[in-house]
Amino acid sequence: MSVNLEHFLVLSAILFAIGLFMVLSKRNVVSILIGIELLFNAVNVTFAAFARFVDSETALAGQVFVIFVITVAAAEAAIALALAMLIYRNRGTIDIDEINLLKW
Amino acid sequence: MDDTGSVVAFWALAVLTVGSALGAAAVRDLVRSVVCLVATFVGVAGFFVLLSADFLAVAQVLIYAGAISVLMVFAIMLTPRAERNNAETFFRWPALAIALSLLGTIAAVALTTDWATTGQGFEETASVIGNALLSTYVLPFEIASVLLLAAMVGAILLVQED
Numbered sequence: 156m157s158v159n160l161e162h163f164l165v166l167s168a169i170l171f172a173i174g175l176f177m178v179l180s181k182r183n184v185v186s187i188l189i190g191i192e193l194l195f196n197a198v199n200v201t202f203a204a205f206a207r208f209v210d211s212e213t214a215l216a217g218q219v220f221v222i223f224v225i226t227v228a229a230a231e232a233a234i235a236l237a238l239a240m241l242i243y244r245n246r247g248t249i250d251i252d253e254i255n256l257l258k259w
Numbered sequence: 260m261d262d263t264g265s266v267v268a269f270w271a272l273a274v275l276t277v278g279s280a281l282g283a284a285a286v287r288d289l290v291r292s293v294v295c296l297v298a299t300f301v302g303v304a305g306f307f308v309l310l311s312a313d314f315l316a317v318a319q320v321l322i323y324a325g326a327i328s329v330l331m332v333f334a335i336m337l338t339p340r341a342e343r344n345n346a347e348t349f350f351r352w353p354a355l356a357i358a359l360s361l362l363g364t365i366a367a368v369a370l371t372t373d374w375a376t377t378g379q380g381f382e383e384t385a386s387v388i389g390n391a392l393l394s395t396y397v398l399p400f401e402i403a404s405v406l407l408l409a410a411m412v413g414a415i416l417l418v419q420e421d
Contacts, residue, residue, distance in 0.1 A: 157261040158269045160376050164369035166273055172362035173280045179354035180347040185334055189296050193280055196303045207310040210377040218312050219391050225322055226403045230410035232327045236334040237414040243338050
């Protein structure tokens with residue numbers, strides 16, 4: 156019994172599916188952000204697994220990409236939570252069913 | 260990765276990560292959901308160690324399990340108790356169907372493709388990544404620093420009271 160690339164790919168696919176379910180179905184803005192962080196983590200595991208298992212001339216390029224993904228994810232989380240606070244201050248709720256100003 | 264330690268570590272981390280991710284999606288209270296999310300982040304850091312990405316594991320624990328989860332707890336605490344539920348909209352079952360079909364597609368592709376894999380891991384990654392960031396990837400590195408500055412100023416500007 157051994158652990159191969161396929162194990163990591165299927166595992167990160169499971170994480171991605173859970174994150175996608177949360178993004179598509181949750182009512183609360185912070186829950187949707189939790190789902191987005193799960194998506195980022197699933198993709199990062201895939202990058203690290205390919206960097207480890209697949210032979211290439213640019214070794215560790217996958218890991219460098221993960222560092223940039225983590226950087227952008229941190230910036231995204233800060234801005235998105237600031238926007239959630241702003242929506243709560245203006246509308247009195249962060250339930251996405253209630254935030255329907257653009258709905259005709 | 261044929262040795263027993265790697266196999267045991269993989270399955271233990273897989274149970275921890277997937278279980279706590281399912282918990283984050285299933286629990287009703289948002290604070291508990293964030294706690295489950297921290298467990299998921301720690302499990303992913305364990306996967307990075309298993310994939311001989313030690314620098315990434317440290318960055319994962321510092322940034323995700325440390326900073327981002329604290330930021331989320333702050334956002335939850337700044338909204339009232341009534342806004343702390345983790346319920347789904349009417350879109351629950353279609354979303355579940357979409358997520359499961361995507362999972363099936365990715366898993367089928369991953370299992371049927373013939374990946375050209377090699378066996379060995381990396382000896383040491385931190386110094387190689389440091390050199391790469393300041394030579395090959397210096398332009399994205401500088402852009403990332405400007406992006407972080409812009410995000411910080413933007414977040415402060417968005418939430419400041421008049």
